[in-house]
Amino acid sequence: MESIDWGKLPFGYYKTDFNVRSVYKDGAWGELEVSSSEYINVHIAATGLHYGQEAFEGMKAFRGKDGKVRVFRWEENAMRMRRSAEGIMMAEVQDELFFDAITSVVKLNEKYIPPYGTGASLYIRPLLFGSGAEVGVKPSKEYTFVVFCGPVGPYFKEGFKPVAIQLVSDYDRTAPQGTGNIKVGGNYAASLRPASRAKDEGYVSVLFTDAKEHKFIDEAGPANFFGIKGNTYITPKSKTILPSITNMSLEQIVRDLGMEVERRPVAVEELSTFDEVGACGTAAIISPIGKIFDRTQNKLYEYGTPGVAGPISTKIYHTLRGIQEGEIEDKHGWNYIIEI
Numbered sequence: 001m002e003s004i005d006w007g008k009l010p011f012g013y014y015k016t017d018f019n020v021r022s023v024y025k026d027g028a029w030g031e032l033e034v035s036s037s038e039y040i041n042v043h044i045a046a047t048g049l050h051y052g053q054e055a056f057e058g059m060k061a062f063r064g065k066d067g068k069v070r071v072f073r074w075e076e077n078a079m080r081m082r083r084s085a086e087g088i089m090m091a092e093v094q095d096e097l098f099f100d101a102i103t104s105v106v107k108l109n110e111k112y113i114p115p116y117g118t119g120a121s122l123y124i125r126p127l128l129f130g131s132g133a134e135v136g137v138k139p140s141k142e143y144t145f146v147v148f149c150g151p152v153g154p155y156f157k158e159g160f161k162p163v164a165i166q167l168v169s170d171y172d173r174t175a176p177q178g179t180g181n182i183k184v185g186g187n188y189a190a191s192l193r194p195a196s197r198a199k200d201e202g203y204v205s206v207l208f209t210d211a212k213e214h215k216f217i218d219e220a221g222p223a224n225f226f227g228i229k230g231n232t233y234i235t236p237k238s239k240t241i242l243p244s245i246t247n248m249s250l251e252q253i254v255r256d257l258g259m260e261v262e263r264r265p266v267a268v269e270e271l272s273t274f275d276e277v278g279a280c281g282t283a284a285i286i287s288p289i290g291k292i293f294d295r296t297q298n299k300l301y302e303y304g305t306p307g308v309a310g311p312i313s314t315k316i317y318h319t320l321r322g323i324q325e326g327e328i329e330d331k332h333g334w335n336y337i338i339e340i
């Protein structure tokens with residue numbers, strides 16, 4: 001294995017030694033198999049390829065100062081993957097199989113877990129898709145569940161530095177009564193065009209507005225949005241936002257710090273009233289936002305001192321990372337220690 005420059009890793013695919021797989025057939029999941037191939041042999045008529053019967057998850061494992069490896073809130077990811085499966089009529093992966101898969105893949109790839117203090121972590125990517133052949137539009141009878149992992153650095157190259165994002169109203173990632181609240185591939189396909197345009201225009205990501213009226217803040221690209229106003233943490237409530245496990249954790253962290261939490265519709269105009277804003281998610285962790293440009297209204301919202309994250313965002317970022325790396329008491333029992 002070539003030596004890895006842990007501190008310079010981007011958020012991207014990194015080949016490791018093993019992944020794990022299981023196939024659902026005749027109404028039951030098969031044994032978990034270890035593979036060293038990066039490829040899957042897929043039927044040409046698999047529903048995952050044709051009709052988007054596909055969902056994925058993302059979580060991270062961290063090496064602490066004490067050398068222990070902690071995976072953050074995996075039960076929540078397992079539950080969300082079941083909701084995704086239910087939403088697009090796929091076979092559900094039960095906790096036991098999910099747990100075996102993620103712990104096996106981490107243990108098998110131990111040498112790829114970034115050392116403590118490098119800012120990097122091991123990203124774990126479960127994937128579930130319809131692998132049986134159908135040509136009519138109907139759910140597959142067969143499913144494949146794969147989990148791979150790899151070391152990653154910050155999602156946005158800025159790391160924990162304020163980024164500029166673009167508010168869009170001329171594209172939606174999902175329909176008002178669609179699949180935005182589950183983690184299915186189609187939502188991400190729909191986000192590629194506006195995200196790519198935003199990048200071309202100088203922004204790291206898009207901030208979607210609600211798909212019905214385009215008046216409210218929705219998803220922040222591959223992350224949830226939050227704003228801080230005085231002593232209150234505010235995050236949009238919408239049926240098209242993916243329930244972020246990071247956001248849920250931050251809500252608890254701010255409550256523990258004595259702040260208030262509001263989860264409610266957030267009108268676009270309210271952007272001018274926040275002290276701090278940010279995006280949060282497993283990949284993004286907390287990404288402070290310094291600028292939001294409303295592309296349709298040609299209006300710029302700016303936050304804080306350029307290049308510097310706000311004080312509350314900084315505090316909650318360090319608290320979350322501290323818990324994940326075992327330096328701050330895990331009083332809500334969010335970490336699972338993988339014995340390696």
Ligand code: PLP
Pocket residue numbers: 058219221222223224242243244245246247280281282283
């Ligand atoms: N929103 C979207 C669209 C995402 O893809 C993600 C990433 O999983 C999130 C939000 C953040 O969710 P979590 O904090 O559970 O990773």
Ligand code: COI
Pocket residue numbers: 057058059222223281282283284
């Ligand atoms: C995550 O935060 O885990 C994500 O899935 C975001 C993105 C890479 C799709």
